[in-house]
Amino acid sequence: MRPEITRRAFLKGSVIAACSIASTSSVARAAAAIKTGEPIATLIDISRCTGCEECVHACKEVNADKYPKPAKPFPKMYPKSVKVEDWSDKTDATERLTPYNWLYIQSATVDINGEKKELTIPRRCMHCTNPPCVKLCPWGASIQLDNGISRIDSDICLGGAKCQTVCPWLIPQRQTGVGLYLDILPAFAGNGVMYKCDRCYNRMARGEIPACIKICPENVQTIGPRDEILKQAHDLAASMNGYIYGEKENGGTNTFYVSPVPFDKLNESIEKGKGQPHLASVENSMATGDKLAMAMLVAPVAGVMGAAVRFYSMSKKRMIK
Amino acid sequence: MTLNDRITKFLYIITLTFLTLTGFAQMPIFKRYRIADIPGLGWLAEFYVTHSMHYIFAILLIGLAFYVCVDYFSDRKKEKRPTSQMYAKAVMISGLIITGALLVFKNLPGTPPYSPLIVSMLNLLHLTFCMLLLFYSLIILIIKKYLVQKTINDSDLLSEKKSYFQE
Ligand code: SF4
Ligand code: SF4
Ligand code: SF4
Numbered sequence: 001m002r003p004e005i006t007r008r009a010f011l012k013g014s015v016i017a018a019c020s021i022a023s024t025s026s027v028a029r030a031a032a033a034i035k036t037g038e039p040i041a042t043l044i045d046i047s048r049c050t051g052c053e054e055c056v057h058a059c060k061e062v063n064a065d066k067y068p069k070p071a072k073p074f075p076k077m078y079p080k081s082v083k084v085e086d087w088s089d090k091t092d093a094t095e096r097l098t099p100y101n102w103l104y105i106q107s108a109t110v111d112i113n114g115e116k117k118e119l120t121i122p123r124r125c126m127h128c129t130n131p132p133c134v135k136l137c138p139w140g141a142s143i144q145l146d147n148g149i150s151r152i153d154s155d156i157c158l159g160g161a162k163c164q165t166v167c168p169w170l171i172p173q174r175q176t177g178v179g180l181y182l183d184i185l186p187a188f189a190g191n192g193v194m195y196k197c198d199r200c201y202n203r204m205a206r207g208e209i210p211a212c213i214k215i216c217p218e219n220v221q222t223i224g225p226r227d228e229i230l231k232q233a234h235d236l237a238a239s240m241n242g243y244i245y246g247e248k249e250n251g252g253t254n255t256f257y258v259s260p261v262p263f264d265k266l267n268e269s270i271e272k273g274k275g276q277p278h279l280a281s282v283e284n285s286m287a288t289g290d291k292l293a294m295a296m297l298v299a300p301v302a303g304v305m306g307a308a309v310r311f312y313s314m315s316k317k318r319m320i321k
Numbered sequence: 322m323t324l325n326d327r328i329t330k331f332l333y334i335i336t337l338t339f340l341t342l343t344g345f346a347q348m349p350i351f352k353r354y355r356i357a358d359i360p361g362l363g364w365l366a367e368f369y370v371t372h373s374m375h376y377i378f379a380i381l382l383i384g385l386a387f388y389v390c391v392d393y394f395s396d397r398k399k400e401k402r403p404t405s406q407m408y409a410k411a412v413m414i415s416g417l418i419i420t421g422a423l424l425v426f427k428n429l430p431g432t433p434p435y436s437p438l439i440v441s442m443l444n445l446l447h448l449t450f451c452m453l454l455l456f457y458s459l460i461i462l463i464i465k466k467y468l469v470q471k472t473i474n475d476s477d478l479l480s481e482k483k484s485y486f487q488e
Contacts (some may be wrong), residue, residue, distance in 0.1 A: 079355060082353055082357065091430070128431065134367060134434075135427070136347070136428075137440070138347055138348050138444055139437070139440065139444070140436070140437035140439070140440025140444075143436075143437060144434050145434065146433075146434070156437050160353075161350065162348075162349045162368060164355045165368055166369070172353070188348075214458065229431055251430070258367070267372075285369065286430065288374060288462070289369075289372055289423065290428075290429060290430060292377060292380065293425045293428065293429055294375060294382060295380055296376065296377075296379060296380050296422075298380075299379075299380045299384040300383055300387045303383065303384040303386065303387025303388035303390075303391065304388070304391050306392075307388045307389075307391035307392040307395060308391065308395075309385070310392060311395040314396070
């Protein structure tokens, strides 16, 4: 999948040095937008990606210090059916999402104008606009920042994996043997910490763009204010007669994939499974809850009205008597 | 007990039971402890199902709370003052509703993010109010049962003694 001449050599020293090759004007524009703190989105032009995996390695390099360092042996967990999830011996794995790999390249073989073509797709957290992983985390370990980033605080997460279960793409990945649960009741509650792309929040806080975007030799990703990026995604899709994924999925995300082939075709072709998210359309997971929350506002009025009706009918009965 | 009181009580017990169950289900424990493996209880591990159910029963509880309050103060036949038990339960239920409302607000799209400390504190407070209410209700129930039983027994004993002396 990787072309013969890769740019891995640049990564040896510092990613930042290698990144200077990236288009500086667009980088500067994006960095300026990042500083304003408004919702930021990314556009991923699938037609440009060569699958070189530079982004994958850049992500690993800049985020290495955030990766889990579990102590072994792991504490026993009860009941016995609770499984250990240990990736600490497979930190190099890049064929799927893991606690040590927050971005990976999916590939799909598709028919474009009668020609078989392989498309490669960088996959990571979509950074949903109303992220269920954040909203439904019972401990507040999963948080959303003003600029639309969702991230899991590894100092607070107990590793119950609810965020993974409620994520339509099952993105967060667990590592056993690290985190706060070790200090509470490791045998009975929690099972480590969940990890996923945090859209390089610390780099972005410094006004820098995420490493995977900066390193890409093909400029596959573009980052900037959500409205602007969404417009760009539509323009790009229109120019290639293509399709967008991520605009409406799960009620809207901050990642827009643009592809020359329909996403259901891509979804049929890609390998799916644990740590390998699908590309199917996704309804808004939080929609029912949000509607019920609105109905909650009516509850006090209904209660008061019920009592008023009873009071009225009782008074009437008394008057008749 | 009037029919109104009976219906309100029945709804209150059902609501509180399901709120407790679905509330606990917001933590990933029913799957871990294999309770969801018990036939018929699989839904307890479905976060979106229990989340919606929790909201539905919360709507019922809020409606019921407002109904009972307004009804209590508008029913002129009830001239009794609220008892300390009522006050205690009102504080706990209000606590549940207020912390719950703040959590529901947090979950709405576009709400400014709460800090992790506030989220965990709100959840812990919500849980504490729930546990307090459950334990308090249980203790009251036991005391009532015990006292009523004792009174009945005492009065039985008394009448027995009386009849003995009368003989
Ligand atoms: S996104 Fe860019 S860096 Fe990543 S695999 Fe595609 S071409 Fe390579
Ligand atoms: S894609 Fe999944 S992990 Fe990422 S923000 Fe959305 S729900 Fe959360
Ligand atoms: S944004 Fe940062 S954390 Fe996310 S995939 Fe890219 S490099 Fe990795």
